[in-house]
Amino acid sequence: MIVPVAAADDARIAAFRDVRERDLVGRGGGFMAEGEVVLRLLSRHIARTGAAGAGHRLEALLLSEPQAQRLADLLAALPPDLPAYVAPQAVMDAVAGFAIHRGILALGRAHPARDAAALLDALGPRALVVAALGIANHDNVGGIFRNAAAFGAGAVLIDRASCDPLYRKAIRVSVGASLTVPFARVADASALLDLLAARGFEAIALSPAGAERLADVAPAPRVAALFGTEGPGLPAEVLARARTVAIPMAQDFDSLNVATTCGIVLHHLAEAGGKG
Amino acid sequence: MIVPVAAADDARIAAFRDVRERDLVGRGGGFMAEGEVVLRLLSRHIARTGAAGAGHRLEALLLSEPQAQRLADLLAALPPDLPAYVAPQAVMDAVAGFAIHRGILALGRAHPARDAAALLDALGPRALVVAALGIANHDNVGGIFRNAAAFGAGAVLIDRASCDPLYRKAIRVSVGASLTVPFARVADASALLDLLAARGFEAIALSPAGAERLADVAPAPRVAALFGTEGPGLPAEVLARARTVAIPMAQDFDSLNVATTCGIVLHHLAEAGGKG
Incomplete structure (x- = not known):
């Protein structure tokens, strides 16, 4: 349902105000997704999972006028009661608090937090899982989810020290994967x-x-492939209880980004037959 | 040579002013490096290459007071005529124009631009080279250099559409690798x-x-491993003249970050014996 809005202080788009400063997840399961690729992925995901009530929900869109025209096919396929607010670019930027170059914001409500044991139980006899411990950087969490999706991981498990995969920047860096790969927290x-x-x-x-x-x-x-922070790495008690694996590197530059490391490992595990 | 400075408008530290806004490379081969890891890497690199005049040069450091104390060993090993300006954190932040949490800035002068053919000629009969075409994102260029260093690539070649590897953010993301892996532009x-x-x-x-x-x-x-932009990828004329290689991915999420892709490819090529 297209709803034109002309003013940044229109109360109907108040939920999109100052998105950069707000961590919507901290406000009861809301999330903010950006851009066409993520919105299309999310729409397909909801279409697939929504009937069973198992997935995320879309609550509202805020689009620039040119984007609303470009995305006509997508808008036509969305539930008729979902408001798609369409505003001039300047109004959109003023509401969001910064320049929304992509002209596409989607406000959603996340699936309730999942249980890690239930997630693992739902996977088959051949399965690949990713676990992140102490990854406090949104780019790295987003990158890890992107890799998990690309290599068919069935779930991501994260500890409490890792940051929220549904924070706006993590969603963006994951290209939407943090919205589609099921994840759960472990203590x-x-x-x-x-x-x-x-x-x-x-x-x-x-x-x-x-x-x-x-x-x-x-x-x-x-x-399950476990990844720790780039500096200290995984704690000794984890290494003592796991199969420890190294990536050989140059002697004078033993340093890889954790999301890149994750991509290298998942590629190998997928090729070596570790997933179904 | 430790030089205490007490005021942000001290002319001796003018070169560190507003580092976020300035692309020093555009000003005649200057670069700005940040943080202890990069500074130590750069110092070792200069110690190794400097005698032959083949590498970069350090021109000045700006350090917070606690960092100057922590880095006493490093400072003692630097040339005695290299000024290490030491300032209170507030002065440092005021000069730089933003909060320099790491408390370490190094102003350098880059090796003159290298010739791509000469770089390749200097490599041995077994060698790994990385080429980036149209990579206009500093994070991705930095990530590609970090991977190149980790997997022992002998050179990185970049086209004119790729961004500068010695821009401050690219140096930081590369963890200094863009200062140590030789690179050259190709037309x-x-x-x-x-x-x-x-x-x-x-x-x-x-x-x-x-x-x-x-x-x-x-x-x-x-x-040589060639990487293009994440969206359009490498142009058809490149694919027509190269050995084309795919990374198998999930059907519904065929998307990897280009720096992660680079890491996956270099790991495979290094393991499969493509380097010396």
């Missing part, structure tokens, strides 16, 4: 390892001091 | 392919429609 590394062991998942822990070379790893059918 | 993709062919480098072009699966690729001893 800490110890709870994660207990959970994986109980469900028959082999835990693979990346570390420069890993005992095996990644390229040599033939993973178990159910496998 | 365009066609010049790049001519150059690689003439030097006996196999050109591997990443593309979702690539003819071979990355995991199956046994590279030539001299190999």
Whole structure:
């Protein structure tokens, strides 16, 4: 339902105000998605999962006038009661608090927090899971989800020290993957390892001091790849309880970005047959 | 040489003013590096290459008082005539124009632009080269250099449409690798392919429609991996003249970040024996 708005102080678009400053997730499960690629992915995801009430919900769109015209096909396929507010670019920028070059904002409500054990139970006998411990950077969390989606991971598990995958920037960097790959929080590394062991998942822990070379790893059918912060890495108690794996690097520059590391590992595990 | 400064308008630290807004490279080969890890890497690099006059030069440091104390070992090893200006954090932030949390800025002068053909000629019979075409994002250029350093690439070649590897943010994201991995500009993709062919480098072009699966690729001893923009990818004329390679991905999410893709490819090429 197209709803033209002409003024930045129109109360109907108040939910889009100052999106950069607000972490909507902290306000009861709301999230903000940006751009055409993410919106189309989210729409397909909702169409697939919505009937069962299992997925996220869209609550409102805010579009610039040219984008509303370009996305006519998408808008026609959305529920008729979903408001798509259409505003001049200047009004949109004034509401959001910065220049929304893409001209597309989507306000949504997230699926309630999932249970990690239930997520693992729902996966098949061959499955790939990603676990992030202490990843406090939105770019890295977003990048990890993007890799998880690209290599068909069935779930992402994150500890409480990692940042919210549904924060606006994490959604954007993930190209929407944090909205589509199911994830759950675990209390800490110890709870994660207990959970994986109980469900028959082999835990693979990346570390420069890993005992095996990644390229040599033939993973178990159910496998979880664990990633820690770039500096300190995974804690010693995690390495002691996992299969430790290293990526060989140049002697004088032993440093990879954690999202890149994740991509390298998932590519290998997917090729080596660790997923269904 | 420690030089205490007490005021943001001290003329001796004018070169550090408003670093966020200034692209120093556009001002005659200057660059700005940030943080301890990059400064230590750069210092080692200069110590190794400086005697031959082949590398970059350090011109001045600006340090917060606590950092100057922490880095005493590093400062003692630097040339005695290199000024290390030490300022209260508030003065440092006021000069730079934003909060310099790391408390470490280094102003340098870059090695003069290198010649791509000469760079390739300097490499051995087994060598790995990275080429970036149209990568206009500083994070991605920085990430590509970080991967190049980690996997021992001998050179990075970039076209004119890619952004400057010595821009402040690219240096930071590369963790200093753009200061240590030699790079050169090529005019365009066609010049790049001519150059690689003439030097006996196999050109591997990443593309979702690539003819071979990355995991199956046994590279030539001299190999160059080519990366294009995330959206349009490498142009058709490049794909027509290269060995095209794909990374298999999930059907509904065929999307990887270009720096992550680069990491995956370099890891495979390094493991498969493509470098010396």
